[in-house]
Amino acid sequence: MDKIDELLERGVDNIYPSKTALEKVLRSGKKLKLYQGFDPTGTQLHIGHMTGLMKLRQFQNLGHQVIFLIGDGTGQAGDPSGKTKARERFLTKEELRTNAKDYVLQATKVVSFSGSNPAKILYNSDWLNKLGLVEILTIAQNFSLQQLEERDLFVERKKRGLPINMREFLYPLLQGYDSVAMNVDLELGGSDQTFNMLCGRTLVKNILGKEKFVMTTPLLTDSQGKKIGKTEGNVIALTSKATKLYGIIMSLSDDVIVKCFEFLTDIPLKQVKNISNYLNQGKNPMVYKKKLAFTLTEMLNNKSEALKAEKEFEAVFEDRGVPTKIKTVKVKNKNLNIIDLIIEAKLTSSKSEAKRLVKQQAVKINNKKITTIKNITIKNNDILKVGKRKWIKINC
Numbered sequence: 001m002d003k004i005d006e007l008l009e010r011g012v013d014n015i016y017p018s019k020t021a022l023e024k025v026l027r028s029g030k031k032l033k034l035y036q037g038f039d040p041t042g043t044q045l046h047i048g049h050m051t052g053l054m055k056l057r058q059f060q061n062l063g064h065q066v067i068f069l070i071g072d073g074t075g076q077a078g079d080p081s082g083k084t085k086a087r088e089r090f091l092t093k094e095e096l097r098t099n100a101k102d103y104v105l106q107a108t109k110v111v112s113f114s115g116s117n118p119a120k121i122l123y124n125s126d127w128l129n130k131l132g133l134v135e136i137l138t139i140a141q142n143f144s145l146q147q148l149e150e151r152d153l154f155v156e157r158k159k160r161g162l163p164i165n166m167r168e169f170l171y172p173l174l175q176g177y178d179s180v181a182m183n184v185d186l187e188l189g190g191s192d193q194t195f196n197m198l199c200g201r202t203l204v205k206n207i208l209g210k211e212k213f214v215m216t217t218p219l220l221t222d223s224q225g226k227k228i229g230k231t232e233g234n235v236i237a238l239t240s241k242a243t244k245l246y247g248i249i250m251s252l253s254d255d256v257i258v259k260c261f262e263f264l265t266d267i268p269l270k271q272v273k274n275i276s277n278y279l280n281q282g283k284n285p286m287v288y289k290k291k292l293a294f295t296l297t298e299m300l301n302n303k304s305e306a307l308k309a310e311k312e313f314e315a316v317f318e319d320r321g322v323p324t325k326i327k328t329v330k331v332k333n334k335n336l337n338i339i340d341l342i343i344e345a346k347l348t349s350s351k352s353e354a355k356r357l358v359k360q361q362a363v364k365i366n367n368k369k370i371t372t373i374k375n376i377t378i379k380n381n382d383i384l385k386v387g388k389r390k391w392i393k394i395n396c
Contacts, residue, residue: 001269007058011051011263013191016201016214022186025213026062032213034059034186035067037124037178038107039075040100041091044237045107047296048229051217051263053110055188056119060112066119067182068111070103072096073128074175080153080168081192090167093125106238109300127181128174139173142206143199148172151195176200179212186213220263223255242301246309247389249293254285257292265295326383331396337375338363345394347386354386362387 001009004026008019015022025032036052038045045053060066075096091099104113104121111119131139148154151172154164176199179187184204187197197214204212220228229236236248252260258276261267275288290310298306329345336344342354342363355373357363363370364385365378382394 003058003062006269007055007062010058010269011055011217013216013218014194014214015216016198017211021211022213022215025185031064032059032185033065033067033183034188035069035122035178035182035184036188037069037071037074037175038100038103039071039079040096040103041075041079042235043099043102044235044239045103046229046235046237047260047264048220048227048236050110050238051220052188052190053107054264054266055215055217056111059188060117060119063117065117066111067184068104068107068113068119068121069178069182070100070121070123071175072100072123073125074171074178076125076128077171077174078165078168079171079175079196080164081196093129096125097123102239109238122182124174124178124181128177131177139177139203140170142202143173172196172199173203176203179204180207183208184212185210186215188215188217190219191216192219218259218263220256220259222253228252228256228260238300240300242297242305242309243312245300246293246297246306246313249296250289250313251388252289254279254289257285257288260292260296261288265292265299267295326391326393328393328395331378331394334379334396335375335377337373338370339373341376341378341384342386345384345386345392347384347390347392357386 004023007026008015008023034056036056038049056066056068072093075091076093078090100123107113107119113119113121148169149158149164154169157164172195175193175196179200180203187200189197194214194216197216201212201214204210222228236245240248249260257279258272261272261275262269279285279288290313293313294306294310297309301309331341331344338358339351339354342348342357343351348354348357354363358370358373361369361371365376366383367385370376378394378396380394380396384392384394
């Protein structure tokens, strides 16, 4: 498989108008201008974003012009993709710019913003916020009401009697106009963005009179369809500390191992196929899960940090040891109910969750299980463990 074949197949869900048409252009030697947009509705990029970032890097390595677009304009409209109901509030441009403050720094872990072919950084509020009435009407005239309301998520909302906010309804038109404003040849995005990206394809054809390719990437999900990127309420951020990142990857379900190798790493596809065959034989996945955790930790940090994280994991979870670095929490009262201690240490967000963990025997002090909800006497430097990965040292 050559680099173009891999570009068109690895971590790709669909290509519009066709894979054949895009391959013909790529093999002609033409260098494309392409982009992916990231609406900064939060402050962190996570491994769910990494599939697209890896694909951007593949294009970049082949000499194509990559644009890293920060959607502080589209973010004001609020992307309805994947949302089962309308947003309760919409972010301002200022809030979105604040959220995006470190986006480029985070994306630098995967995409290059320097060197001989640096990715370009753009903000779509620079053109969307300047659109006038006539320009908005000109964009809108390229679509019918029926086309927009037939979007599957809007159909589902109508079935359930839920409102469709007009602000969200116009989002695909704004994202579509990005392609016109930047005069791109290709847009890259998750499969949940297909509708929005095809709107851009329509606008580029009608306004610029040229072809625009769309490449969708599969969403990183487990066998139940749950998105990987957030787990147990915590974002698996690209900037996660090495020990935390390694541990979270190890906690992912076994059924995402092969997907993660294919979508998020540079490991040759032949090796990925061998891993898949191995796991399909029902063999122990631990060796490859550790390889995945090490690979991603090294990619997003460095080899030295990955080795330390691996050693820490093995000491704590395989040898049942204690982490070398534990957060210290000041506790004023030496006699506390175990539930109150867990809450005071901020290891859970609610008493009900703390009670559940005690009942499941997932709470330990100095490696001794706490089996009943009762008052306990604590000492300075006692080690409290809650669940699999939460440890604190008590200072009293």
